[in-house]
Amino acid sequence: MKINPKTGIDKLIFGMKQEDVTKLYGKPSRTYKDEEENIIYLYNDKKLRITFYTEEDLKLGYIIASDPSLQLFDKKIIGRNITEVQEELKAKGLTKWEKEDFDTYENFFNEAHWTILQTEFNEVIKVEIGAVFNDKDEFDWKFKK
Numbered sequence: 001m002k003i004n005p006k007t008g009i010d011k012l013i014f015g016m017k018q019e020d021v022t023k024l025y026g027k028p029s030r031t032y033k034d035e036e037e038n039i040i041y042l043y044n045d046k047k048l049r050i051t052f053y054t055e056e057d058l059k060l061g062y063i064i065a066s067d068p069s070l071q072l073f074d075k076k077i078i079g080r081n082i083t084e085v086q087e088e089l090k091a092k093g094l095t096k097w098e099k100e101d102f103d104t105y106e107n108f109f110n111e112a113h114w115t116i117l118q119t120e121f122n123e124v125i126k127v128e129i130g131a132v133f134n135d136k137d138e139f140d141w142k143f144k145k
Contacts, residue, residue, distance in 0.1 A: 015141030
């Protein structure tokens with residue numbers, strides 16, 4: 001699965017609706033609502049968690065993925081050393097990372113691309129990407145029907 005910064009993952013594009021996603025991937029393994037009443041789809045076979053924002057007319061706005069096949073700029077990312085990954089990403093414009101520690105986990109956040117690389121024991125274990133904002137401070141939805 002290919003990570004498309006600012007756009008989505010694989011065939012998922014920020015701004016899709018639930019019916020668009022189910023046409024691509026079928027019925028999710030599980031659905032639920034989070035504390036903000038957003039709708040969450042889990043696809044166990046793809047190791048994806050997809051969030052549809054309630055306040056944005058239930059548009060796809062956030063994706064969490066941990067599938068070992070995930071690629072960012074044509075390089076696998078899961079299971080790799082975070083320092084090596086960050087060095088490779090510098091050449092692609094992802095240079096500024098904010099680090100946050102949680103027990104054995106660390107999150108590395110790039111705000112310009114709304115990307116989080118979560119690590120444990122210095123290896124990337126999860127990627128989170130969200131829809132980015134435009135100059136008007138509104139979501140820059142990439143999906144166009």
